[in-house]
């Protein structure tokens with residue numbers, strides 16, 4: 001994969017002009033002037049978070065900055081929701097619906113390779129290893145954008161018809177072993193209290209054109225589950241395989257056969273599926289057939305209705321291949337995230353608001369992707385719409401941009417203005433007083 005050149009990074013940083021000289025004029029003049037005045041702060045917040053990234057459930061500093069800001073806007077603020085989460089409630093002066101806007105706050109165990117003045121030099125211990133920590137998924141921008149949206153909306157409090165809940169969520173990047181990820185844990189800790197939002201909105205930095213957003217109804221991001229398979233054979237001499245049961249040969253058959261589930265057993269259009277074995281361990285010496293092999297992998301799927309069938313096929317494939325060799329396969333599947341599915345009606349309404357704010361040419365409809373997002377758990381509770389905003393530096397195509405989670409992941413900062421306008425558009429569509 002080609003990566004962004006230093007030149008492109010520098011050019012993009014120098015370009016202080018807004019992301020897109022686009023038809024961004026849909027807001028009333030008063031909102032427009034608050035947007036303009038918050039932009040420099042938004043960029044400063046983002047750079048600060050970028051330089052000080054924190055791993056999942058360790059977002060202590062980030063949460064403190066967020067809570068301080070929300071309090072300065074005279075919001076009701078709850079902290080330590082799901083350990084490090086922050087929830088702010090903004091009550092408009094007029095009656096109206098309740099809505100929620102969500103940003104995730106955690107960074108990743110990735111060592112930054114982008115040449116930025118505010119690049120992360122933070123290191124931490126993760127899974128017993130000393131690692132670099134980086135906002136390699138753009139959550140720093142999500143937090144800064146939502147803080148900016150909070151400031152703009154709090155400034156309009158006297159005109160707002162309804163209530164806006166700002167949800168700053170910890171630990172999006174996968175649940176800790178045996179625990180809950182941030183979205184599920186916030187829900188378990190009753191983050192909305194007595195309030196009943198009619199909708200929740202979230203966005204994600206994504207390597208598409210800056211100035212554009214992408215939104216689609218239906219399955220948008222994949223369900224993601226962790227697969228563990230242990231193949232139990234019987235240890236023997238490498239020259240006498242018939243005296244034991246070889247779990248390495250059995251594991252090889254299982255790895256290959258698992259690939260026929262997406263390609264031969266599931267409906268390729270209705271139920272796109274990926275089964276990846278990402279780690280396989282067995283054996284200590286070249287001439288010993290070991291007793292067992294451990295494998296781990298990830299299962300991705302878009303159609304929640306076919307998940308149980310998919311699980312059953314994975315189990316059957318592994319168990320019966322092992323049985324045919326006289327081995328045994330123990331299988332465990334641990335759910336990590338369910339698919340993000342955007343409901344048709346709310347998505348159409350959000351899309352219309354985005355088109356009004358950003359112009360038709362800047363509202364794209366992409367194919368779903370097989371990455372996961374735990375925003376899906378909010379969608380289980382209430383209508384939720386999730387969309388993407390483009391972060392590519394000018395002239396960089398998606399194929400050439402470093403993907404999310406790469407040490408070279410890069411956000412063209414002026415694109416954050418588009419994200420802010422998008423958040424304000426979907427929010428004001430619900431809580432702006434009707435003219």
Ligand SMILES: [Zn+2]
Pocket residue numbers: 137173404405
């Ligand atoms: Zn991520």
Ligand SMILES: [Zn+2]
Pocket residue numbers: 137138139172204
């Ligand atoms: Zn992310």
